[in-house]
Amino acid sequence: MELALLIACFAAVLAGKILRGAAQWARHPENRNALRGGKSGGLRLQMLAASLVTALYYLSRLPQSAASGNLPPVQPYALAILAGSQAVFLVGMARNLLRPFVSLKSEGEK
Amino acid sequence: MDNLWKNIIRAAFVLVGLCPVVMVIYFALFRTLTKEYLLLVLGAELAVLLFIFGVIVLYALATDQIKIDKLISEPSGDASISRFQLLIFTFTIALSFVYLVIIGPGKFPDVPNQVLILLGISASTYGVGKGLQVAGKMVSDSSSQPPTGSDAMQTKPTGDPPTSGN
Numbered sequence: 001m002e003l004a005l006l007i008a009c010f011a012a013v014l015a016g017k018i019l020r021g022a023a024q025w026a027r028h029p030e031n032r033n034a035l036r037g038g039k040s041g042g043l044r045l046q047m048l049a050a051s052l053v054t055a056l057y058y059l060s061r062l063p064q065s066a067a068s069g070n071l072p073p074v075q076p077y078a079l080a081i082l083a084g085s086q087a088v089f090l091v092g093m094a095r096n097l098l099r100p101f102v103s104l105k106s107e108g109e110k
Numbered sequence: 111m112d113n114l115w116k117n118i119i120r121a122a123f124v125l126v127g128l129c130p131v132v133m134v135i136y137f138a139l140f141r142t143l144t145k146e147y148l149l150l151v152l153g154a155e156l157a158v159l160l161f162i163f164g165v166i167v168l169y170a171l172a173t174d175q176i177k178i179d180k181l182i183s184e185p186s187g188d189a190s191i192s193r194f195q196l197l198i199f200t201f202t203i204a205l206s207f208v209y210l211v212i213i214g215p216g217k218f219p220d221v222p223n224q225v226l227i228l229l230g231i232s233a234s235t236y237g238v239g240k241g242l243q244v245a246g247k248m249v250s251d252s253s254s255q256p257p258t259g260s261d262a263m264q265t266k267p268t269g270d271p272p273t274s275g276n
Contacts, residue, residue: 003212006165010168013171017178052198054228059202065210066213068214068215069210069217070220071219072206073225079224079228086232090235
């Protein structure tokens with residue numbers, strides 16, 4: 001009971017703080033299109049979606065494994081989807097990072 | 111107010127520290143001190159200590175002595191999706207663990223290898239993303255210096271700095 005109460009208090013404080021920080025961040029005009037616009041909007045969005053779906057899928061399997069007392073295993077295809085999504089994000093990020101230099105180099109060669 | 115809390119915490123620690131001494135003396139004088147009693151007392155002590163630590167951290171969080179407003183943002187203030195996904199998976203696994211300890215049959219839950227791989231993927235993405243960001247900043251900073259060599263043209267960026275929040 002005490003443990004549950006302590007964890008509930010932690011969750012409430014954490015959620016409040018993160019939401020307060022998120023609200024401050026969202027009020028900033030430059031951040032309005034953080035997930036849509038910019039050079040990596042789609043990359044961010046697909047990784048966010050894959051992460052949320054995987055986490056919710058994992059949590060949905062939790063009650064089934066409560067009787068055994070073990071954490072439910074993650075399906076290999078879920079791991080593959082998540083790894084692919086994160087790899088796409090990182091490759092896109094590296095590509096955006098290198099794009100100005102590569103394009104300028106090719107212009108220099110011409 | 112802070113001093114009051116500090117004194118309460120100090121008193122709690124002293125009480126927790128004195129408790130096993132009192133128990134050992136009590137059992138030595140009036141009962142037989144067995145290993146089971148000692149383990150029981152030590153277990154209770156550890157639980158109380160952890161609870162006090164938790165309350166201290168909770169108090170520090172609530173009073174902004176520990177600031178976590180920017181837990182999922184870059185130092186520049188940009189949103190960090192890689193931090194956010196790491197937070198999601200860490201909380202998912204941690205809460206699942208706590209749930210199983212409370213609801214389950216009362217044993218320490220086994221952690222499957224796939225869960226470790228999941229956390230590894232998530233943390234690696236954060237680490238690699240942070241590395242890319244730092245590398246981009248270093249390249250951007252170095253290219254903003256006056257050109258000194260023959261390859262200066264090849265490393266000078268044109269557009270916005272490529273280090274947007276990941």
